[in-house]
Amino acid sequence: MSAPDPENPLAHERAHLTSSRAALRAMREDVEALDIKDVTANWVNSLVLGAQIEARIKALADLSHTPLFFGRLDYLPTTQEGQRFYIGRRHVHDADGDPMVIDWRAPVSQPFYRASKKDPQDVRLRRRFGYTGGELTAYEDEHLTDPAEAERTSKLLQAEIERPRVGPMRDIVATIQPEQDEIVRSGLSGTVCVQGGPGTGKTAVGLHRVAYLLYAHRDRLARTGTLVVGPNESFLHYIEQVLPALGELEVRQATVDSLVAHVEVRGEDSAQTAVIKGDARMAQILRGAVRSHVTLPTEPLVVVRGSRRWCVPAYELEEIVRELLDRDIRYGAARDALPQRIAHAVLVRMEQAGEAPDDRVQDAVARNAAVKAAVKAVWPPVDPAKLVLRLLGDAEFLAAHAEGILTEDEQKLLLWQKPFRSVKSAKWSAADAVLIDEATDLVQRTQSLGHVVLDEAQDLSPMQYRAVGRRCTTGSATILGDLAQGTTPWATESWREALTHLGKPDAAVEELTAGFRVPREVIAYASRLLPHMSPGLAPVSSVRETPGSLEIRPVPDAAGLDAAVVAACVESLRNEGSIGLIAADARIAPLREALAAAGLPCLAPGEETTSEARLTLVPASLAKGLEYDYVVLDEPAAVVDGEPDERTGLRRLYVALTRAVSGLTVLHATDLPAQLAGGDGN
Numbered sequence: 001m002s003a004p005d006p007e008n009p010l011a012h013e014r015a016h017l018t019s020s021r022a023a024l025r026a027m028r029e030d031v032e033a034l035d036i037k038d039v040t041a042n043w044v045n046s047l048v049l050g051a052q053i054e055a056r057i058k059a060l061a062d063l064s065h066t067p068l069f070f071g072r073l074d075y076l077p078t079t080q081e082g083q084r085f086y087i088g089r090r091h092v093h094d095a096d097g098d099p100m101v102i103d104w105r106a107p108v109s110q111p112f113y114r115a116s117k118k119d120p121q122d123v124r125l126r127r128r129f130g131y132t133g134g135e136l137t138a139y140e141d142e143h144l145t146d147p148a149e150a151e152r153t154s155k156l157l158q159a160e161i162e163r164p165r166v167g168p169m170r171d172i173v174a175t176i177q178p179e180q181d182e183i184v185r186s187g188l189s190g191t192v193c194v195q196g197g198p199g200t201g202k203t204a205v206g207l208h209r210v211a212y213l214l215y216a217h218r219d220r221l222a223r224t225g226t227l228v229v230g231p232n233e234s235f236l237h238y239i240e241q242v243l244p245a246l247g248e249l250e251v252r253q254a255t256v257d258s259l260v261a262h263v264e265v266r267g268e269d270s271a272q273t274a275v276i277k278g279d280a281r282m283a284q285i286l287r288g289a290v291r292s293h294v295t296l297p298t299e300p301l302v303v304v305r306g307s308r309r310w311c312v313p314a315y316e317l318e319e320i321v322r323e324l325l326d327r328d329i330r331y332g333a334a335r336d337a338l339p340q341r342i343a344h345a346v347l348v349r350m351e352q353a354g355e356a357p358d359d360r361v362q363d364a365v366a367r368n369a370a371v372k373a374a375v376k377a378v379w380p381p382v383d384p385a386k387l388v389l390r391l392l393g394d395a396e397f398l399a400a401h402a403e404g405i406l407t408e409d410e411q412k413l414l415l416w417q418k419p420f421r422s423v424k425s426a427k428w429s430a431a432d433a434v435l436i437d438e439a440t441d442l443v444q445r446t447q448s449l450g451h452v453v454l455d456e457a458q459d460l461s462p463m464q465y466r467a468v469g470r471r472c473t474t475g476s477a478t479i480l481g482d483l484a485q486g487t488t489p490w491a492t493e494s495w496r497e498a499l500t501h502l503g504k505p506d507a508a509v510e511e512l513t514a515g516f517r518v519p520r521e522v523i524a525y526a527s528r529l530l531p532h533m534s535p536g537l538a539p540v541s542s543v544r545e546t547p548g549s550l551e552i553r554p555v556p557d558a559a560g561l562d563a564a565v566v567a568a569c570v571e572s573l574r575n576e577g578s579i580g581l582i583a584a585d586a587r588i589a590p591l592r593e594a595l596a597a598a599g600l601p602c603l604a605p606g607e608e609t610t611s612e613a614r615l616t617l618v619p620a621s622l623a624k625g626l627e628y629d630y631v632v633l634d635e636p637a638a639v640v641d642g643e644p645d646e647r648t649g650l651r652r653l654y655v656a657l658t659r660a661v662s663g664l665t666v667l668h669a670t671d672l673p674a675q676l677a678g679g680d681g682n
């Protein structure tokens with residue numbers, strides 16, 4: 001490494017960027033030049049190796065608009081031999097194998113995120129770099145061991161957050177904050193639950209944690225797999241580029257609905273019914289219903305082999321069945337084990353009679369027609385969807401298993417008005433699919449992944465938590481959410497309870513309190529709702545002061561509201577970045593028309609914003625998790641009224657009010673909800 005030029009540090013850093021880029025190119029060319037013909041024994045090997053090389057080449061691509069490094073650490077002479085490290089998205093080394101850029105996830109990079117004046121962690125200088133396009137244009141230094149230097153908030157962090165947004169969500173790897181980093185780097189074995197208000201970086205933290213875990217436990221997670229679960233497709237689409245930008249291409253993304261898609265969902269439940277279907281008591285009912293298929297044998301079993309007849313008495317068969325019922329194994333696994341258990345009982349009799357049967361004889365007995373018939377009678381196969389079809393369609397069957405668990409009224413709510421004939425013709429709801437998933441797992445164990453990230457977790461029902469939980473029984477999870485943003489009738493009120501349903505009752509619950517998205521003025525306004533919908537939750541404290549970021553515009557005449565909203569969108573579009581027009585779901589159609597009439601094209605959530613198409617029309621029900629540089633919020637009272645109860649309405653409004661990064665304009669022709677009224681006359 002060349003010596004720094006004290007006269008022109010920026011030129012020196014740019015030179016390092018240029019040589020790092022060249023080194024990365026050389027690394028890529030080395031991989032491209034690999035000839036695997038001589039080293040692979042067969043075509044399967046060569047295919048596998050070929051795919052690995054292909055992936056490596058992709059991972060080594062130099063994305064000209066993504067800074068190769070964003071920070072620098074100079075250690076004190078006493079540690080790391082006073083070395084200097086450039087921190088970036090991936091490791092880059094020169095021709096001698098010496099590091100030019102260190103992966104942000106490496107242990108030596110950690111102080112970049114955690115060191116402070118109070119705890120410099122052996123770092124003398126921390127330097128952050130600013131880029132414009134692909135150009136390195138600025139840097140910011142902190143001399144962590146210099147007592148004379150005052151601590152200040154990073155301008156580059158501020159600029160990074162306010163950088164106009166177009167396109168999908170981006171990573172925050174250059175600016176992860178210390179309390180976020182603690183979560184990102186927490187170990188693979190533990191499940192972490194993160195409570196955090198709007199814009200505290202929960203989604204970002206969850207995604208960076210996956211990237212970190214994949215780095216630290218690559219082999220294990222490559223085998224077991226990782227999954228990110230989000231609330232809907234448009235949200236998944238919004239976040240889907242973050243992990244690839246961090247070099248991780250193998251992480252699966254899903255919604256809870258898509259995880260449990262055993263049947264086609266065409267029906268909808270009333271809120272009351274959905275609440276019961278999502279209640280954890282349903283798991284108990286399903287378990288009883290599945291196991292009720294087992295009938296204790298009352299007849300002896302006779303197996304004929306050659307000239308001999310072997311008889312296993314009924315009481316002994318019963319013992320075998322009881323023992324399998326007592327062992328907590330899946331219904332299907334026990335069913336698979338039963339023929340061998342019976343065959344073993346026959347073999348014992350053969351031995352008692354002086355024969356010496358071997359394993360092959362046991363296998364043959366297990367396949368004997370009489371044994372097969374006995375197994376079918378005692379432990380018949382169970383089709384999970386048919387089982388749920390019967391529970392929801394047959395009052396007697398339901399009563400037999402729900403007695404003492406659900407009240408009669410609750411049972412009535414579960415039953416279809418008119419039972420469906422078949423799994424195919426049934427109008428399954430989303431909650432039914434979760435029940436089928438539970439039943440499926442009772443029959444056959446669901447495969448567990450190595451790590452699951454669950455975002456917007458507060459909206460899940462207990463049965464949905466169980467569905468996610470069984471996908472990480474042998475792995476760990478990151479649970480992200482905000483109790484104040486729960487808008488389903490079954491929304492979680494306590495993380496401890498949610499974690500218990502998930503099967504991780506002892507997981508650590510962490511809290512993020514610093515807000516990065518929403519300016520102080522806006523979050524203060526939205527937080528007026530908190531005492532009315534989630535008392536006890538502390539407001540987010542925004543790291544950003546953006547004067548003038550909030551405007552409340554009364555519209556005197558209701559007939560003029562649409563035109564005023566369109567005008568506000570036009571004004572917002574004069575700024576750089578993305579614009580979200582958020583409105584009650586019922587207001588979407590008229591607003592779309594008004595925008596079209598004014599010649600303003602708009603996107604739907606999930607459609608990617610570009611520099612040409614920057615305005616998205618967002619139904620309040622889909623706003624969760626999304627963000628826009630400027631938000632125009634149409635008629636708050638309509639957002640509240642769009643929900644079945646006031647608390648849910650206020651929470652929906654809270655979500656809508658907290659989507660803006662740089663500016664929020666609220667337009668209302670009717671009175672604002674009383675809970676928003678504050679001391680300032682707004």
Ligand SMILES: Nc1ncnc2c1ncn2[C@@H]1O[C@H](COP(=O)(O)OP(=O)(O)OP(=O)(O)O)[C@@H](O)[C@H]1O
Pocket residue numbers: 157160161170171172175176177180196197198199200201202203204205482485516517624625626627658
């Ligand atoms: N350390 C950070 N540096 C820069 N930007 C950050 C940082 N943390 C969060 N952000 C930005 O703040 C915004 C909000 O982050 P994110 O969407 O992860 O928050 P959230 O807690 O999931 O919000 P919500 O509850 O509204 O879904 C994003 O644009 C994200 O990039």
